[in-house]
Amino acid sequence: MTKFSFTRTAQDGRARTGVIETTRGAIRTPAFMPVGTAATVKAMLPGSVRETGADILLGNTYHLMLRPTAERIERLGGLHKFMNWERPILTDSGGFQVMSLAALRKLTEKGVTFKSHIDGSKHEITPERSMEIQRMLGSDIVMCFDECPALPADRARISESMQLSMRWAARSKEAFGDRPGHALFGIQQGGLEEDLRAESAAALREIGFDGYAVGGLAVGEGQEAMFGCLDFAAGQLPEDTPRYLMGVGKPDDIVGAVARGIDMMDCVLPSRSGRTGQVFTRRGVLNIKNARHADDPRPLDDRCDCPACRQYSRAYLHHVFRSQEIIASMLMTWHNLHYYQTLMAGMRDAVSEMRFAAFEAEFHAARAEGDIEPL
């Protein structure tokens, strides 16, 4: 079985491009991972997700452990088979969603106990249990179990939480064991504090992981603060393994993160927005429910070759969105994911061709134009 590997093929400034090889196929970086929370990227068939250019999906441990349960997925042959996605899957550790979704959370040194947001049943996640669940799911890239404090928080709380996450990272590594063909990523914490981030990075490097995530960002601190943190945090992580910025983000967040040395990202934004009528194009964001689109025969983006843009008018998408038709979610999610993957491909090419700064300038210039004028 091939071992997990990362090869950087080019670097322009801090922006990198390369490829992660896994036993289930290659992941071109920088990579955007669509989120398949409950064993589906909402409103998309897996073949369509692949058509947008996605090399890897993210699955949510918290959701899957509650329903249909990791044990059931294992009995059914693992998450890839269950959800009909043969390529790589990264699973998060469950930690973040326990904190954001579950009720009656109780945090101890051992782990977290909580009640399910679905049926109120009681559960526990520890580093060991998180590794067990992610093993049963069969994910290719496993994330350490960590704690992620909401920002703003005081320095003492952030430091304490980071220390706990580092102890959990060591336990995660121990529990993960030796699983050829599967990778384990550590998660750096430390809020916006440079020294705490450095301390966390050092602790993780000491333990040793196949890749390193920047955790604890995109939790309300704002883009400027996030970029400020990434300016030091990314460089604290090893150069020769993938760097993954968790839960990010908007298109300009993603471009800024890649500019700061990030290789992987995930976010529900393109899929969630597809269901709420928010559409991403190279000229920024538009809302399809706006009356200005009702009679507009033009596509969302005349340069986009996704099915929504090749085959449908804004007027149609407006109509089906207003009529609450499922096809509206299907088409706009497809478009948004296609936009995100096209953006990633554009960045990969730009880094390869050593013109990332020009790419960034064009990206921002097109967005500054804003959406096409009404007819």
Place this chain on the structure above:
Amino acid sequence: MTKFSFTRTAQDGRARTGVIETTRGAIRTPAFMPVGTAATVKAMLPGSVRETGADILLGNTYHLMLRPTAERIERLGGLHKFMNWERPILTDSGGFQVMSLAALRKLTEKGVTFKSHIDGSKHEITPERSMEIQRMLGSDIVMCFDECPALPADRARISESMQLSMRWAARSKEAFGDRPGHALFGIQQGGLEEDLRAESAAALREIGFDGYAVGGLAVGEGQEAMFGCLDFAAGQLPEDTPRYLMGVGKPDDIVGAVARGIDMMDCVLPSRSGRTGQVFTRRGVLNIKNARHADDPRPLDDRCDCPACRQYSRAYLHHVFRSQEIIASMLMTWHNLHYYQTLMAGMRDAVSEMRFAAFEAEFHAARAEGDIEPL
């Protein structure tokens, strides 16, 4: 422009098979028309609908005239272009849905006034207006505007209503005018009364249409009464033009209707059921939300080659249905439409090969077996 034509290629008992040629392609009969109410077959992309084997879709005049309006669809190039379906479309007249959905209906000799179920706005449909709307939509097969009384109703009410529908049929024909490449179908009424059905059929034949529908059935009379009526009603309509049974139905309704000489049908059942978890297979009906499927690695139907059956387990479909994921509607609608189209193809082959009675027997025998046993 090719004129609308119908060629019967075989007949076995009263069951017929053949082909309707239109300017937008051939319709193999017996044909099942998926319903694309608001310019979309719910939860399906048009390419997927075509993949199930559908040659023609049905669009609903009532829904489309209210939203996005026929005028808007015409400005945007017609319904085919609007909804990205290049093959034939049949539109109903709006009459049936006005009666079942609209508020404050007022019926006169001239037509029907009503308030929209969407926004309460006031509208009128007359035979002339129905023809105008269907022309603006650009439908290939246009239906006469008729009135359809709910059953049971007394004979006088049914007769009176049928007479009105026949006067409206004459006005529809007059208003339709001469539109090469587009067909106009008359609609037989008369409840379950043989003599009223005969009177209606005679009136329609006198006016002259490109095809004839059996209207006013599948409105609560039950299968036995419906088949009893079809036993005389279908034969009252011309042999050399298509016979269309409106709003039917369940798989066994469809087989029984074809056995009685029907060539075309439409129903929301396969698509609606796909969204409510009801699944049609050759072994009958199953409900995917039932706990018995939670751990079942088998497909819905091991002989079905739709994506839901080729790529997913019952366990997965159960999970995504219980999780209210859109993919559940997408996959189960696909399966159900595939099942219906496979059933139609089976009947077409059976009639061609003069073994329709054997086909019927096999159809009922497989259903009598019931769903596969739980593991």
